[in-house]
Amino acid sequence: MNPPLPRRSYAWCLVLAIGPALCATPPATPTPTNQPTLKKQLTREANFVTYAPADLVACETADGLARIVILTNTTGTREVGLSYGPAPVGAAARSMAARFAKNYLRRAPDFKIDRVWERGARIVMDAHYTGAHGRRMTCRSWTACSNEVGQQSWIAAPANEFAAARPELLTILANIHVTRDAFRVTTRLPAALPLNRYTLPDDSASVLAPVGWQMQPLGPCAFIARDPAAHASFMVASVDVLSPALGVKVPGAFITDYLVPHRAMEYLAGQQGLAQSMRFLEVTPRTDLVQQIGQVYTAGPVDVAQFLYTFSAGRTRCKGYTFGISFGSRFNIGWKFWHMTASAPVASFDRMAVTFVKMFESYRINDQFAQQYIANGMAHLRVLQRQTSELVARNASEIHNMMQAAFEERMRSGDYIDYQRSNYIRGEQDWVSDMEGGTLSHSDRWGTRNTANGDYYEGQPYNYFNYTGDNPKYNEGMTAIDSRALWERYVR
Numbered sequence: 496m497n498p499p500l501p502r503r504s505y506a507w508c509l510v511l512a513i514g515p516a517l518c519a520t521p522p523a524t525p526t527p528t529n530q531p532t533l534k535k536q537l538t539r540e541a542n543f544v545t546y547a548p549a550d551l552v553a554c555e556t557a558d559g560l561a562r563i564v565i566l567t568n569t570t571g572t573r574e575v576g577l578s579y580g581p582a583p584v585g586a587a588a589r590s591m592a593a594r595f596a597k598n599y600l601r602r603a604p605d606f607k608i609d610r611v612w613e614r615g616a617r618i619v620m621d622a623h624y625t626g627a628h629g630r631r632m633t634c635r636s637w638t639a640c641s642n643e644v645g646q647q648s649w650i651a652a653p654a655n656e657f658a659a660a661r662p663e664l665l666t667i668l669a670n671i672h673v674t675r676d677a678f679r680v681t682t683r684l685p686a687a688l689p690l691n692r693y694t695l696p697d698d699s700a701s702v703l704a705p706v707g708w709q710m711q712p713l714g715p716c717a718f719i720a721r722d723p724a725a726h727a728s729f730m731v732a733s734v735d736v737l738s739p740a741l742g743v744k745v746p747g748a749f750i751t752d753y754l755v756p757h758r759a760m761e762y763l764a765g766q767q768g769l770a771q772s773m774r775f776l777e778v779t780p781r782t783d784l785v786q787q788i789g790q791v792y793t794a795g796p797v798d799v800a801q802f803l804y805t806f807s808a809g810r811t812r813c814k815g816y817t818f819g820i821s822f823g824s825r826f827n828i829g830w831k832f833w834h835m836t837a838s839a840p841v842a843s844f845d846r847m848a849v850t851f852v853k854m855f856e857s858y859r860i861n862d863q864f865a866q867q868y869i870a871n872g873m874a875h876l877r878v879l880q881r882q883t884s885e886l887v888a889r890n891a892s893e894i895h896n897m898m899q900a901a902f903e904e905r906m907r908s909g910d911y912i913d914y915q916r917s918n919y920i921r922g923e924q925d926w927v928s929d930m931e932g933g934t935l936s937h938s939d940r941w942g943t944r945n946t947a948n949g950d951y952y953e954g955q956p957y958n959y960f961n962y963t964g965d966n967p968k969y970n971e972g973m974t975a976i977d978s979r980a981l982w983e984r985y986v987r
Contacts, residue, residue, distance in 0.1 A: 532548065532549075533546035533547055533548065533666075533667070533670060534546065534547060534548065534549045536552075536553045537674075538553050538554070538555035538564055539555060540555045540562075541674060542555060542562050542564075542673065542674055543555060543562070543564040543577070543671060543672065543673060543674065544671075544672045544674055545564065545566060545667070545670065545671050545672075546667070546670035546671075547566050547575070547667045547670070548663075548667075550568045550569065551566040551567065551568050551573060551575070551667065552566065552567065552568075552569075553565070553566045554566075554567075558578065558580070558594075558598070559580070560580050560581050560845075560846075561578050561579060561580025561581065561645070562578070562579055562580060562673075563576065563577070563578045563579075564576065564577050564671060566667060566671075570628065571626050571627040571628055571630075572626070572628075572630065572652060572653055572656070573651075573652055573660065573664065574634075574649075574650065574651040574652070575649070575650050575651075575664055575667045575668050575671070576647075576648070576649045576650075577646065577647070577648050577649075577668070577671045578591075578595070578645075578646065578647040578648075579644075579645075579646050579673055579909070580644070580645060581644065581645065581845075588613070588616050588617060588618045588638045588639065588640045588645070589613075589618065591618075591638045591640065591645045591647055592611075592618045592620055592636070592638045592647075595620075595636055595638070595647050595649070596608060596620070596622070599622070599624070599634070603624035603625060603626070603632075605624055605625050606622060606623075606624040606634075607622060607623055607624065608620060608621070608622045609621045609622055609623060616639060616640045616641065617637065617638065617639045618637070618638040619635070619636070619637055619638075620635070620636045620638070621633070621634070621635050622634045622635075622636075623654060626651075626653070630653045630654075631653065631654045631655075632651050632652065632653055632654065633651065633652060633653070633654040633657040634649055634650070634651040635649065635650055635651075635661075636648065636649035637649070637916075637920075639912070639916065641908065641912055641915075644908050644909060644912055646912060646916060648668055648916065648920075650664035650665065650667075650668055652664065665920055665921070666921070668920060669916075669917045669920045669921045670917075672913060673909055673910075673913055686849060687849045687850045687852075687853045688705040688706070688847075688850045689705065689706045690703040690704060690705055690706070690850075690853060690854075690857075691703065691704060691705075691706055692857075693710050693718075693720070694861075695712050695715075695716070695718055696712055697712070697715060697864070698861050698863070698864055699715045699716045699860065699861055699864040700715075700716040700717075700718075700731070700858065700859060700860045700861060700864070701857075701858075701859050701861070702718070702720070702729075702731075702854060702857050702858045702859070703853055703854055703857035704720045704729070704854065705720075705722065705850060707722070708720045708721060708722050709721045709722075709723065713730070713731075713732050715864070716731065716860055716864075717730075717731050717732045717733060718730065718731060718732075719732070720854075725839065725840070725843055725847075726808070726811060726813070726839065726840050727837075727838065727839035727840075727843065727847055728836075728837070728838050728839075729835075729836070729837045729838075729851060729854050730834075730835070730836050731834075731835050731858060732833075732834065732836075733831055733832065733833040733834075734749065734759075734763050734831065734832045735748075735749075735829060735830075735831050736748075736749045736750070736751060736759075736763075736829055736830050736831070736832065737749065737750045737828075737829045738750070738752065738753075738824070738827050738828055738829050738830070739751065739752060740827050740828075741828065741829075749762075749763060749766060753796070753821065753823045753824075753830045754821060754832075755780075755798045755800065755821055756798055756799065756800040756802070756817070756819030756820060756821050756832065756834070757775060757778050757800055757802045757804075757817075757819070759819065759821050759832040760773075760802070760817055760819055760832070760834065760836075761773045763832060764806070769808065770806035770807070770808060770813075770815075771806065771807045771808075772806060772807045773804055773805070773806040774804060774805050774806070775802055775803070775804045776803045776804055776805065777802060777803040777804075778800060778802040779800060779801050779802065780798070780799070780800045781799040781800055781801060782799075784799040785797055785798065785799050788820065792822060794822070794823075794824060794825060795822065795823035795824040795825045795826075795830070796821075796823035797820065797821065797822055797823065798820070798821045798823075799819070799820050799821075800818075800819055801816070801817065801818045801819075802816070802817055802819070803815070803816050804817075805841060806838075811840050812840070812841050813838050813839060813840050813841060813844070814838065814839065814840070814841045814844035815836055815837065815838035815844075816836070816837050816838075816851065817834050817835070817836040817837075818834065818835045818836075818855075819832065819833070819834035819835075819836075820832070820833045820834070835855060835858065837851035837854065837855070908979065910987065911979045911982050911983070911987075914982060914986065921939070921940075922939065922940045922959045922960070923937065923938065923939045923940075923959060924937075924938045924959055924962070924975060924976070924977075925937055925938075925975070925976040925985075925986060926938065926943075926964050926973035926974065926975055926976065927973060927974050927976060927981065927985050928966055928969070928971065928973045929971065929973075929974070930966065930969045930971045931947070931966075931969070933985055934946065934947040935947070935976075935985060935986070936966075936973060938957065938958065938959050938962045939958070939959055940958055940959050940960075941953055941954070941958055942954060942957045942958055943957040943958075943962055943967070950967075950968075952967045
């Protein structure tokens, strides 16, 4: 069990991160008459439920995969907003805060940032601008990212009324909720791009490729398809590598010892200047396929793997998926690396997932072309590549499941993030008592209430600002619900 002092310090850090609104000394008792009368509203798209005064109307929009709800009044003097969706990769909070400012500039060309506070994955930003009716407006926003899910919250009011309006606006903001399963709907993988069948000039193989992509043959059964506008690509290719044991140096040839597929991809792409700073997110050896291919390829060792990774292509950070096979040689003369690879910038890779799956599934080797190879003594090549094509097609569903699983995890974490955000803004905390069999106590700005029997302990040291978790009835320190594991066990 964590000691009380760290929990108290953590609570105060959260209060300071949200801003001065929650740092004022709370009154001894709540004053319901000063609280706004809230009316429940469900947005037209049914992804948000809001509780706000009747003069504030909720409007839902989309920004990529993120959903946005904005509540405003007819005079434009009150605004409360929330953006909820997948977080950008990398400096996610910074990227979201910058995107928020950029979007606001479109609405108010004189939007100017006054102050910014950054604490880990949270950013608080103050700004001002001229509103729709020519009034000078003040805006405060909060950016938070967790488990690849990002939220952008903000409130705005006239500058001379902002301090007085802030408690009401924060109450409205804390009462915006994402409907259950809404995130699952909004983050569903997009449909595939329009595809046409493309056949290589030598009629050796064909593939479905997006309309407008540039197709470049790379030899028999190999090609690269590119979308110059989106920097996305799909390729089927093989590379011959010489062994250092030969003791020769051939201009333009790759020379290195036998490498397993993901290391072969890292080495060869780096040598060609196609990918730098490669970082592997997931590497899955396919020992089941090694046994199947080994029944056909008997000239040396073979390794099969599928892997997901990120890399730098110039100044662009990209993401790639590769199904690769390394074919060794028993005579240690050289080896071959064959692969199918899909890649795109990190920001657009997930949106391209379904298109890539369709391309993986559609790759076909022409039977007549393969028969020519058989006639020329290349029976092994035909059988190997044909079986590989079929195996890759079966793997397409695995790629889809991998992409969808990431989105499912983001959806499951959405309720917890909403729970945290509401508690932080409103100054509340839940505690669990082991001595009372997992009973929850809820502390707010005025005291602490036992949720099982309704007992309420008012004033210091039981309010949110001072309470350290000491059980008022038993000699124990209760545990703060400050992790997703505890939330799922006791709250959800």
